[in-house]
Amino acid sequence: MESTDQMRRTAQAVLAAGAHALRGGAYKPRTSPYSFQGLGEEGLEILREVSKETGLPAVTEVVDAGDVKLVSDYAAAFQAGARNMQNFRLLQALGRSRKPVILKRGPAAKVEDLLLAAEYILAEGNPNVILCERGITTFETATRNTLDLNAVPVIKQRSHLPVLVDPSHGTGFRELVAPMAKAALACGADGILVEVHCDPPHALSDGRQSLFPEQFAVMMRELRTIAAAIGKVM
Amino acid sequence: MESTDQMRRTAQAVLAAGAHALRGGAYKPRTSPYSFQGLGEEGLEILREVSKETGLPAVTEVVDAGDVKLVSDYAAAFQAGARNMQNFRLLQALGRSRKPVILKRGPAAKVEDLLLAAEYILAEGNPNVILCERGITTFETATRNTLDLNAVPVIKQRSHLPVLVDPSHGTGFRELVAPMAKAALACGADGILVEVHCDPPHALSDGRQSLFPEQFAVMMRELRTIAAAIGKVM
Amino acid sequence: MESTDQMRRTAQAVLAAGAHALRGGAYKPRTSPYSFQGLGEEGLEILREVSKETGLPAVTEVVDAGDVKLVSDYAAAFQAGARNMQNFRLLQALGRSRKPVILKRGPAAKVEDLLLAAEYILAEGNPNVILCERGITTFETATRNTLDLNAVPVIKQRSHLPVLVDPSHGTGFRELVAPMAKAALACGADGILVEVHCDPPHALSDGRQSLFPEQFAVMMRELRTIAAAIGKVM
Amino acid sequence: MESTDQMRRTAQAVLAAGAHALRGGAYKPRTSPYSFQGLGEEGLEILREVSKETGLPAVTEVVDAGDVKLVSDYAAAFQAGARNMQNFRLLQALGRSRKPVILKRGPAAKVEDLLLAAEYILAEGNPNVILCERGITTFETATRNTLDLNAVPVIKQRSHLPVLVDPSHGTGFRELVAPMAKAALACGADGILVEVHCDPPHALSDGRQSLFPEQFAVMMRELRTIAAAIGKVM
Numbered sequence: 029m030e031s032t033d034q035m036r037r038t039a040q041a042v043l044a045a046g047a048h049a050l051r052g053g054a055y056k057p058r059t060s061p062y063s064f065q066g067l068g069e070e071g072l073e074i075l076r077e078v079s080k081e082t083g084l085p086a087v088t089e090v091v092d093a094g095d096v097k098l099v100s101d102y103a104a105a106f107q108a109g110a111r112n113m114q115n116f117r118l119l120q121a122l123g124r125s126r127k128p129v130i131l132k133r134g135p136a137a138k139v140e141d142l143l144l145a146a147e148y149i150l151a152e153g154n155p156n157v158i159l160c161e162r163g164i165t166t167f168e169t170a171t172r173n174t175l176d177l178n179a180v181p182v183i184k185q186r187s188h189l190p191v192l193v194d195p196s197h198g199t200g201f202r203e204l205v206a207p208m209a210k211a212a213l214a215c216g217a218d219g220i221l222v223e224v225h226c227d228p229p230h231a232l233s234d235g236r237q238s239l240f241p242e243q244f245a246v247m248m249r250e251l252r253t254i255a256a257a258i259g260k261v262m
Numbered sequence: 263m264e265s266t267d268q269m270r271r272t273a274q275a276v277l278a279a280g281a282h283a284l285r286g287g288a289y290k291p292r293t294s295p296y297s298f299q300g301l302g303e304e305g306l307e308i309l310r311e312v313s314k315e316t317g318l319p320a321v322t323e324v325v326d327a328g329d330v331k332l333v334s335d336y337a338a339a340f341q342a343g344a345r346n347m348q349n350f351r352l353l354q355a356l357g358r359s360r361k362p363v364i365l366k367r368g369p370a371a372k373v374e375d376l377l378l379a380a381e382y383i384l385a386e387g388n389p390n391v392i393l394c395e396r397g398i399t400t401f402e403t404a405t406r407n408t409l410d411l412n413a414v415p416v417i418k419q420r421s422h423l424p425v426l427v428d429p430s431h432g433t434g435f436r437e438l439v440a441p442m443a444k445a446a447l448a449c450g451a452d453g454i455l456v457e458v459h460c461d462p463p464h465a466l467s468d469g470r471q472s473l474f475p476e477q478f479a480v481m482m483r484e485l486r487t488i489a490a491a492i493g494k495v496m
Numbered sequence: 497m498e499s500t501d502q503m504r505r506t507a508q509a510v511l512a513a514g515a516h517a518l519r520g521g522a523y524k525p526r527t528s529p530y531s532f533q534g535l536g537e538e539g540l541e542i543l544r545e546v547s548k549e550t551g552l553p554a555v556t557e558v559v560d561a562g563d564v565k566l567v568s569d570y571a572a573a574f575q576a577g578a579r580n581m582q583n584f585r586l587l588q589a590l591g592r593s594r595k596p597v598i599l600k601r602g603p604a605a606k607v608e609d610l611l612l613a614a615e616y617i618l619a620e621g622n623p624n625v626i627l628c629e630r631g632i633t634t635f636e637t638a639t640r641n642t643l644d645l646n647a648v649p650v651i652k653q654r655s656h657l658p659v660l661v662d663p664s665h666g667t668g669f670r671e672l673v674a675p676m677a678k679a680a681l682a683c684g685a686d687g688i689l690v691e692v693h694c695d696p697p698h699a700l701s702d703g704r705q706s707l708f709p710e711q712f713a714v715m716m717r718e719l720r721t722i723a724a725a726i727g728k729v730m
Numbered sequence: 731m732e733s734t735d736q737m738r739r740t741a742q743a744v745l746a747a748g749a750h751a752l753r754g755g756a757y758k759p760r761t762s763p764y765s766f767q768g769l770g771e772e773g774l775e776i777l778r779e780v781s782k783e784t785g786l787p788a789v790t791e792v793v794d795a796g797d798v799k800l801v802s803d804y805a806a807a808f809q810a811g812a813r814n815m816q817n818f819r820l821l822q823a824l825g826r827s828r829k830p831v832i833l834k835r836g837p838a839a840k841v842e843d844l845l846l847a848a849e850y851i852l853a854e855g856n857p858n859v860i861l862c863e864r865g866i867t868t869f870e871t872a873t874r875n876t877l878d879l880n881a882v883p884v885i886k887q888r889s890h891l892p893v894l895v896d897p898s899h900g901t902g903f904r905e906l907v908a909p910m911a912k913a914a915l916a917c918g919a920d921g922i923l924v925e926v927h928c929d930p931p932h933a934l935s936d937g938r939q940s941l942f943p944e945q946f947a948v949m950m951r952e953l954r955t956i957a958a959a960i961g962k963v964m
Contacts, residue, residue, distance in 0.1 A: 057584050060612045061619045092585040094562050114579035116525055117560040136604030136633040139404045144528045151529045165604040165633070165869045166400045166408070170373045170416045174400070177411055178433055181441040182404045199412055207415040211445035214488060250492070254448060257491035258484070291818050294846045295853045326819040328796050348813035350759050351794040370838030370867040378762045385763045399838040399867070401633045607872045634868045634876070638841045638884045642868070645879055646901055649909040650872045667880055675883040679913035682956060718960070722916060725959035726952070 029053060029071045030232050032078070037226040039078045041241035045248045046262070049105070050075070050084035051221065055091045056233060057111050064232040072102040079104070087130065093121040100125060110134050110162055110197070113145050123152025130158045130192065130221070135165040135173060139182050146189060159183060159191045160221060161212075163198035172200020172237070175208055180215045191216070196223035196237045205239055206247040213254050220251070263287060263305045264466050266312070271460035273312045275475035279482045280496070283339070284309070284318035285455065289325045290467060291345050298466040306336040313338070321364065327355035334359055344368050344396055344431070347379050357386025364392045364426065364455070369399040369407060373416050380423060393417060393425045394455060395446075397432035406434020406471070409442055414449045425450070430457035430471045439473055440481040447488050454485070497521060497539045498700050500546070505694040507546045509709035513716045514730070517573070518543070518552035519689065523559045524701060525579050532700040540570040547572070555598065561589035568593060578602050578630055578665070581613050591620025598626045598660065598689070603633040603641060607650050614657060627651060627659050628689060629680075631666035640668020640705070643676055648683045659684070664691035664705045673707055674715040681722050688719070731755060731773045732934050734780070739928040741780045743943035747950045748964070751807070752777070752786035753923065757793045758935060759813050766934040774804040781806070789832065795823035802827055812836050812864055812899070815847050825854025832860045832894065832923070837867040837875060841884050848891060861885060861893045862923060863914075865900035874902020874939070877910055882917045893918070898925035898939045907941055908949040915956050922953070 029035050029052040039050050054071030056064065067074070072088065079086035085104035090096055091112060099106065105128040112118055113134035122129045129149055133142045146157045161180060163173025175198030183191050193212035195205045209220045225231045225238035239247070255262045263269050263286040273284050288305030290298065301308070306322065313320035319338035324330055325346060333340065339362040346352055347368035356363045363383055367376045380391045395414060397407025409432030417425050427446035429439045443454045459465045459472035473481070489496045497503050497520040507518050522539030524532065535542070540556065547554035553572035558564055559580060567574065573596040580586055581602035590597045597617055601610045614625045629648060631641025643666030651659050661680035663673045677688045693699045693706035707715070723730045731737050731754040741752050756773030758766065769776070774790065781788035787806035792798055793814060801808065807830040814820055815836035824831045831851055835844045848859045863882060865875025877900030885893050895914035897907045911922045927933045927940035941949070957964045 057582060059582070059609055061584070061616045091583075093560055094585075111582035114525060114527070115559075115583050116529070117562075134604070136401060136602070138402055141527055148529045164400060164402065164408075166398060166410075167370060167867045167869055168372055168398065168410065168412075169871070171412045174398075174408065174410055175412050176400075176402065176408055177445050178402075178405045178409055178438060178442060181438050185437065203419065204412060204415050207449040208412060210492075211411050211449035214448035215441040215445035253491050254488060257487050258444075291816060293816070293843055295818070295850045325817075327794055328819075345816035348759060348761070349793075349817050350763070351796075368838070370836070375761055382763045399635045401635055403637070604869060606870055632868060632870065632876075634866060634878075635838060636840050636866065636878065636880075639880045642866075642876065642878055643880055644868075644870065644876055645913050646870075646873045646877050646906060646910060649906050653905065671887065672880060672883050675917040676880060678960075679879050679917035682916035683909040683913035721959050722956060725955050726912075 029067055029074055032074045034226055035074050035078045036081065038224055038241070039082045039084060041226060042224050042244060043082045043084055045241070045245040047084060049087050050079055050082065051087040051107065054088055055095070057089075057091050057109055058233070069098070072099065076102045090118065090122070093117040096121040096125060100127060103127070105130060108132065113137055113142065116148050119145060119148035120152050123149040123154045126154055126156065128156040128158055129154065130160050132160045132162045132194070133164070133179065135163065137164075139179050139186070143183070143187055157189055159187070159189050160194055161191065161198065162194035171204065173198055175199055177208070177211055177215050180212065180217050184216050190218040192219045192221045193217045194221040196221075196234070196239075200237050202228065202237055202239050202243065205237070206243065206250065209247055210250060210254055213251055213260070214258065263301055263308055266308045268460055269308050269312045270315065272458055272475070273316045273318060275460060276458050276478060277316045277318055279475070279479040281318060283321050284313055284316065285321040285341065288322055289329070291323075291325050291343055292467070303332070306333065310336045324352065324356070327351040330355040330359060334361060337361070339364060342366065347371055347376065350382050353379060353382035354386050357383040357388045360388055360390065362390040362392055363388065364394050366394045366396045366428070367398070367413065369397065371398075373413050373420070377417070377421055391423050393421070393423050394428055395425065395432065396428035405438065407432055409433055411442070411445055411449050414446065414451050418450050424452040426453045426455045427451045428455040430455075430468070430473075434471050436462065436471055436473050436477065439471070440477065440484065443481055444484060444488055447485055447494070448492065497535055497542055500542045502694055503542050503546045504549065506692055506709070507550045507552060509694060510692050510712060511550045511552055513709070513713040515552060516687075517555050518547055518550065519555040519575065522556055523563070525557075525559050525577055526701070537566070540567065544570045558586065558590070561585040564589040564593060568595060571595070573598060576600065581605055581610065584616050587613060587616035588620050591617040591622045594622055594624065596624040596626055597622065598628050600628045600630045600662070601632070601647065603631065605632075607647050607654070611651070611655055625657055627655070627657050628662055629659065629666065630662040639672065641666055643667055645676070645679055645683050648680065648685050652684050658686040660687045660689045661685045662689040664689075664702070664707075668705050670696065670705055670707050670711065673705070674711065674718065677715055678718060678722055681719055681728070682726065731769055731776055734776045736928055737776050737780045738783065740926055740943070741784045741786060743928060744926050744946060745784045745786055747943070747947040749786060751789050752781055752784065753789040753809065756790055757797070759791075759793050759811055760935070771800070774801065778804045792820065792824070795819040798823040798827060802829060805829070807832060810834065815839055815844065818850050821847060821850035822854050825851040825856045828856055828858065830858040830860055831856065832862050834862045834864045834896070835866070835881065837865065839866075841881050841888070845885070845889055859891050861889070861891050862896055863893065863900065864896040873906065875900055877901055879910070879913055879917050882914065882919050886918050892920040894921045894923045895919045896923040898923075898936070902939050904930065904939055904941050904945065907939070908945065908952065911949055912952060912956055915953055915962070916960065
């Protein structure tokens, strides 16, 4: 999230194309302290406003145990990011909420580690954990991360928790998002988490992996076709 | 390949389910010299015989430049295995043939390295190279390798060569083969290379990742449904 | 840290062998919530007491931005653990302290990422950052992590910050600690961070990688010999 | 090897600094077919000639089972390269020789895989196998490969075979060669395999990782100091 206008335009586009929820980053954990860090509480205000306008439930990342209460006032669901997958204090604080938590797999985490991280939330009494595959760290440099779709059927064997796939962070390039989203659906994912920006070339972060709204609409149609073929409802 | 009977039963099953070619390993490159090493030339005889009976073209791995001529007498297409992806003498010898070569990606090879390995074959004059993603080496231990489906759309951007996916070696577990085969199709693969055995629990190698014939038949039906939905012909 | 007695016996042993500081874990970030989680504030009390008795400065891990003040009352220096290398709120809170911070490299972090994580501390005004190589995640399973000693000379080229090496977590096996500690010294490390337990077979965590006190003493003598040969003072 | 003159000048420099053997590449396995591929048999002639002049035993890489006899006429010892660590036909052919074989670890090979590859040579009757750590493939890009020195003490626990370390390929940068060579010695390596070129900036391959002759001489003095301190003879 960069501004109300940018968020509103993006939200209206994804709503029209069939999105079910609206994720926007107010607190952006960036590798460098000198990169854009997000709008903070101002971002949360924007998210809540645009969520109300569109009716799309708001999801946003929380990066510190001390922020859980504040963020809870603005969002319908939390995201615990890949860098914080083993920030156990944060997970425990999220476990004391009852709102859904999207828990992203860390870049060096085995599926086993992800499932154990989820236990930190579950053990505090919050059963609403949604796992998210978003790419692991490997030697391959053609993609930003290596989206590990194998994790989807592996998790389905071992856990009852729903699984999302994030092909935007998982690949790092918008050209790869639609093919990998379709693959995610075909191998059993329960949903797709994807970055869309109303003007990707001017995005303050992750522009290279953000879909243009038209691309998102095309992808959604393709996903619906595959979903129908395999007996899933979108 | 373990015997004529085992090969014949397997071939008839996959033919009935819609397979287009028959791959059998006569020379098996195994991590340990004390594991089953394949039947060698006897295996090639079996492959040729069962290929004739079923009409399925025979594909088999060749592991040394010195074997190319011999293997050429028995098979319609070659496989250059993952361990030999940078056995450049072998690739050059295959480049002097005109039969198709399935070139498998090495476990530590970037897509870039795979494309450059293909150049060793192409540069000798053989244009019939088929690339195959079969899993890369990562830290994840829930799967034998990490099948990297991202490679499929990445290769499609950079090369005109067809791409197969091998979810058997790529995952190492038969339960994961069908989901990943469907994902491969959905993200653009041109074909699937899969291990089937008429009696997997008694296979001499790779039994854990080999499909039962019935599983293969079910998977083929599912693949046909997805193929139809995305406008592909199988 | 498990008890005052265990800590005291261990501290006296390492003091006698020439250790310069005493690290003990009060808050243990564990992969599973069902593993021993550390003694918490009781552990901090023990650490402070044993530190006073032995004169060894106390170092301990802090796992949440909200704990920095509390831990500061007990310890002379902080450790930011590998799992928290990109817990930027924690790093910023440590940056507002003036006590030294040992920042451990995350298991999937490039050297570049580690240096940028250090910037989160430095940018808040705390110049006392000590980097620590402790093993990265790779495919190799003979060691728990792959201690990446290459990082030592790479960091020395790019930064003025001191570098420690932790061969205990880096390898996961006590037999490998002394050889890798010597190697760390030989390639330019400024210090070694190592796990010692007065009774490793009965340790509540990380016993397999903890040195027996006698092993630590032998290792310290060997390190002194090499240090003398390469003109370093220990 | 690029020419007799280049080889002679390099050989005289390393001889003067205390090298024990002379490795030169006549057959260079390169990622791309369009890179310099080595001088072939002409290179073997140069190697034999310079070896005779200097008295340094000649070591060279063999890349195909069909070349073993030819190369045997020119060299005192063979190298089986990292890309061919699982070219089992080549290993078996080397096992039927009696000359020493330096077997380099593949970039995705576990120590276990390396030891099993060595078995292919040993099982044919050649006991003269020397293992060589030369870097594994990881996500880190600050080095060309990640030299895994942990492999040295791990191999020492599991095998009686001698272990060399190649910090040139292992790191890819000449600035890192001396620190890592010293570390290799300190953790138990039996020898160092290192690239030196009389004029690195004009080398036809691997120039960035080749030492200047003066650097090699300085490194050898440093290694001798450490060797003396730890009771080893060089």
